[in-house]
Amino acid sequence: MLANEQVQEGCCERCGTPVVKKDLTQWFFKITDYAEELLSGLDKLDWPEKTKLMQRNWIGKSVGCEIEFACESGDTFKVFTTRPDTVFGVSYVVLAPEHPLVRKLVSEEQRAAVEAYIENTAKTNEIDRLSSSREKTGVFIGHYAINPVNGEKVPVWAADYVLYSYGTGAVMGVPAHDERDFAFANKYGLPVKKVIENRNGETVLPFCEDGICVNSLQFDGKFGEEARTAITNHLAKLGKGERKVNYRLRDWLVSRQRYWGAPIPVVYCPHCGTVPVPYKDLPVKLPYNVQFEPDGKSPLAKCEEFMHTKCPVCGADATREADTLDTFVCSSWYYLRYADAHNTRAPFDPETVNKMLPVDKYVGGAEHACMHLLYARFFTKALRDMGYLNFDEPFTSLVHQGVILGPDGNRMSKSKGNIVSPDDYVSEYGSDVFRLYLMFGFSYTEGGPWSDDGIRSAAKFLERTERIVLKAKEAKGSAEHGEEEHKLNYVRNNSIKLITRDLENFSFNTAVARLMEYVNALYKYDGCENKDAAFYKECAADLVLLIAPFAPHFAEELWEMLGKRYSVFDQRYPVCDESALVQESIEYAVQVNSKIKTKLMIPEGLAEEEMRALALANDAVRPLVEGKAIKKFIVVPGRLINIIV
Numbered sequence: 001m002l003a004n005e006q007v008q009e010g011c012c013e014r015c016g017t018p019v020v021k022k023d024l025t026q027w028f029f030k031i032t033d034y035a036e037e038l039l040s041g042l043d044k045l046d047w048p049e050k051t052k053l054m055q056r057n058w059i060g061k062s063v064g065c066e067i068e069f070a071c072e073s074g075d076t077f078k079v080f081t082t083r084p085d086t087v088f089g090v091s092y093v094v095l096a097p098e099h100p101l102v103r104k105l106v107s108e109e110q111r112a113a114v115e116a117y118i119e120n121t122a123k124t125n126e127i128d129r130l131s132s133s134r135e136k137t138g139v140f141i142g143h144y145a146i147n148p149v150n151g152e153k154v155p156v157w158a159a160d161y162v163l164y165s166y167g168t169g170a171v172m173g174v175p176a177h178d179e180r181d182f183a184f185a186n187k188y189g190l191p192v193k194k195v196i197e198n199r200n201g202e203t204v205l206p207f208c209e210d211g212i213c214v215n216s217l218q219f220d221g222k223f224g225e226e227a228r229t230a231i232t233n234h235l236a237k238l239g240k241g242e243r244k245v246n247y248r249l250r251d252w253l254v255s256r257q258r259y260w261g262a263p264i265p266v267v268y269c270p271h272c273g274t275v276p277v278p279y280k281d282l283p284v285k286l287p288y289n290v291q292f293e294p295d296g297k298s299p300l301a302k303c304e305e306f307m308h309t310k311c312p313v314c315g316a317d318a319t320r321e322a323d324t325l326d327t328f329v330c331s332s333w334y335y336l337r338y339a340d341a342h343n344t345r346a347p348f349d350p351e352t353v354n355k356m357l358p359v360d361k362y363v364g365g366a367e368h369a370c371m372h373l374l375y376a377r378f379f380t381k382a383l384r385d386m387g388y389l390n391f392d393e394p395f396t397s398l399v400h401q402g403v404i405l406g407p408d409g410n411r412m413s414k415s416k417g418n419i420v421s422p423d424d425y426v427s428e429y430g431s432d433v434f435r436l437y438l439m440f441g442f443s444y445t446e447g448g449p450w451s452d453d454g455i456r457s458a459a460k461f462l463e464r465t466e467r468i469v470l471k472a473k474e475a476k477g478s479a480e481h482g483e484e485e486h487k488l489n490y491v492r493n494n495s496i497k498l499i500t501r502d503l504e505n506f507s508f509n510t511a512v513a514r515l516m517e518y519v520n521a522l523y524k525y526d527g528c529e530n531k532d533a534a535f536y537k538e539c540a541a542d543l544v545l546l547i548a549p550f551a552p553h554f555a556e557e558l559w560e561m562l563g564k565r566y567s568v569f570d571q572r573y574p575v576c577d578e579s580a581l582v583q584e585s586i587e588y589a590v591q592v593n594s595k596i597k598t599k600l601m602i603p604e605g606l607a608e609e610e611m612r613a614l615a616l617a618n619d620a621v622r623p624l625v626e627g628k629a630i631k632k633f634i635v636v637p638g639r640l641i642n643i644i645v
């Protein structure tokens with residue numbers, strides 16, 4: 001998993017153990033081995049589309065072809081292209097200035113210019129080099145290469161718009177069909193040769209879309225993908241090319257010259273080279289006695305007691321790795337430790353973790369899209385392949401929370417002076433009111449501006465809730481169940497049903513709105529002359545259970561006040577009684593052959609099919625219709641059913 005540059009094989013001089021000797025460079029994780037799986041795995045994740053797209057772009061898969069060009073010197077190099085269908089239009093090739101062939105092939109006349117160009121390139125960064133607005137520069141190296149499809153001699157240039165770290169670090173220049181190459185060719189007077197045409201015949205250069213091949217010998221007339229496949233196959237037959245998939249994703253450089261971070265558990269022995277710290281000596285702990293002068297050196301490198309150690313293989317004096325790991329390394333697997341936090345023998349026990357995980361709902365900021373969320377996915381896959389995990393993805397479902405803005409609608413910041421401090425509100429209103437407002441005042445995934453009015457109305461709502469629960473507790477009476485009870489029971493069950501659904505969807509603001517409706521319904525019932533006190537208390541108890549996730553301390557107190565057993569959180573969350581949701585019933589007169597036989601309560605809005613079943617099954621009707629063909633079934637909505645047999 002760990003890779004390090006400049007690898008040398010060797011053996012420990014004392015014990016003969018084969019070891020890998022490496023220079024003190026930096027450590028990488030080989031995340032690129034997982035590029036394809038990290039990409040394809042996204043499809044099955046329940047994550048925001050935007051975040052998945054960011055990861056897709058970050059991984060940056062591109063399917064194309066590597067084509068080999070031979071030089072006059074006999075050297076060869078490969079270019080990576082996504083447009084092999086344009087290979088007959090190559091009028092020059094470009095090597096990244098860092099490409100080793102540049103110095104090797106450069107002619108005597110061009111040497112000084114090329115050296116100066118290489119030196120200049122070293123001062124620029126990748127982002128600038130790739131910028132499309134930046135003027136393209138380059139230098140002819142005084143050497144030529146041969147186009148493998150037509151034997152044409154094309155000049156070799158060095159230019160910094162080609163990155164050494166991507167693809168093969170070399171590009172074929174096709175000015176007629178690539179914006180960048182077009183600008184470059186115009187600037188340096190290189191030929192522009194059209195090899196792709198628009199279907200409608202009007203081809204304005206540079207023409208960069210898919211089109212029909214022209215000036216391309218046997219490939220003339222082929223279009224887009226078909227042409228690319230045919231030319232790639234042709235090149236493969238010549239032994240000059242092959243299909244190739246490239247990824248933008250780079251290996252993960254994890255070495256940091258910092259104190260804060262997990263030490264890299266590696267020891268350098270003069271005899272054995274690079275030796276991993278054995279499992280029994282893990283974790284390597286950070287020393288306390290460190291100096292933090294900003295002198296560009298790792299703080300650990302200056303801590304003698306940390307640095308000096310013994311080689312775990314041969315016991316000789318050895319030194320520790322002075323760098324620490326990128327802190328994203330820790331956040332890539334902390335979720336596994338959560339499931340087994342008290343384990344003193346190992347980071348986690350696979351059996352425990354496999355039972356509990358993956359995480360079925362993960363909440364975090366969208367800014368983590370391409371770092372934490374990608375690294376954690378990589379770690380999960382790597383640990384799976386090492387036999388520790390039996391799942392492929394760490395977070396099955398992901399939600400990004402929104403941001404609470406300052407009252408002025410801007411992101412809170414000291415410089416804008418718009419910071420809202422939770423502590424001030426918690427001490428004035430309590431944490432439950434604060435929490436309830438956060439739930440009610442914003443869409444969870446969108447956030448929005450803070451409002452003092454909003455928090456005041458949250459406080460009022462809890463007061464109103466407390467009063468109605470008290471009233472329910474004190475209520476008297478044992479009224480028969482009638483319309484009022486029916487109505488309240490409807491709102492109660494409807495609230496349970498919709499709040500449960502809202503909670504699952506992270507739609508907390510609508511859930512609180514439904515709680516408010518339910519409280520209103522309770523007040524309405526409280527105004528009734530005759531009440532069923534037992535039923536009323538049941539309804540109030542459900543309200544307390546429903547509100548508990550939003551205002552936990554408050555709910556616990558109300559629960560106690562109702563005389564219920566501690567704790568409100570040990571109770572079952574209310575479950576909707578679907579039968580209570582059946583709409584009000586209307587009395588229908590039921591006739592058979594136009595003579596009234598009975599009366600029937602039929603729920604409002606029932607489909608005719610179901611009405612028919614109800615009517616025919618009725619005890620007064622069944623004997624009269626059984627075994628007979630029903631000629632007509634007449635419904636007068638809200639009043640009457642007439643069955644003609």
Ligand code: ANZ
Nearest residue numbers: 062080081082083086161162163166167169174177178
């Ligand atoms: C010839 C060509 C003709 C190209 C044409 C495009 C259009 P993506 O999709 O990002 O992978 N390229 C290849 N390696 C490069 C490097 N190291 N630095 C800069 N550019 C590089 O882009 C692939 C295309 O980017 C390749 O296809 C190559 O230009 C360029 F009409 O090859 B193309």
Ligand code: ZN
Nearest residue numbers: 269272311314
């Ligand atoms: Zn050793």
